[in-house]
Amino acid sequence: GAVVSQHPSRVICKSGTSVKIECRSLDFQATTMFWYRQFPKQSLMLMATSNEGSKATYEQGVEKDKFLINHASLTLSTLTVTSAHPEDSSFYICSARVAGKETQYFGPGTRLLVL
């Protein structure tokens, strides 16, 4: 199956700092990538849909100025959590869909802890 990588896998930062998470499709081109967030014992909540070369589409309640998404190429999307606060601590997972296929493949996730 298609492989999606994320970096870093784990990050701890101080409140007020910004954190960038990278998502890469390793063996396919992903015109669309999705960013999800998962709090403990809860399901995945879609944050935004990222299309290569255009602005991301954010879900209701997700602040676009706080969660900056860039999808500059067909294999890379980045999520930047700006001015992170403890309530932003969560498991962030990206997902990509192979063009013409139905299945979404997930990256291994990034665990963010904001102190």
Next chain:
Amino acid sequence: GQNIDQPTEMTATEGAIVQINCTYQTSGFNGLFWYQQHAGEAPTFLSYNVLDGLEEKGRFSSFLSRSKGYSYLLLKELQMKDSASYLCAVRFPNSGNTPLVFGKGTRLSVIA
């Protein structure tokens, strides 16, 4: 609107069979997925149903009834490593970039 329901927790015995149900209410439908997620890890794809009926893949099978808005995931010959959360996800209207919407997941515990 979109609503996906599945049981929160289930427990089953090693070697047994377990069925995890999922119901959904949608204003459109374009496929139902099942994913397995171990604690602290990302979901891994198990199955995809878009037409009514049963899809079998080894120890795992998935069933869909579109008219009833209902699916189940059947796990046979349970193993301890099957202890995980099982996520039901639906793709809604037939649009190229539509993301998956997930249920809250069913946490399965397999006991000896």
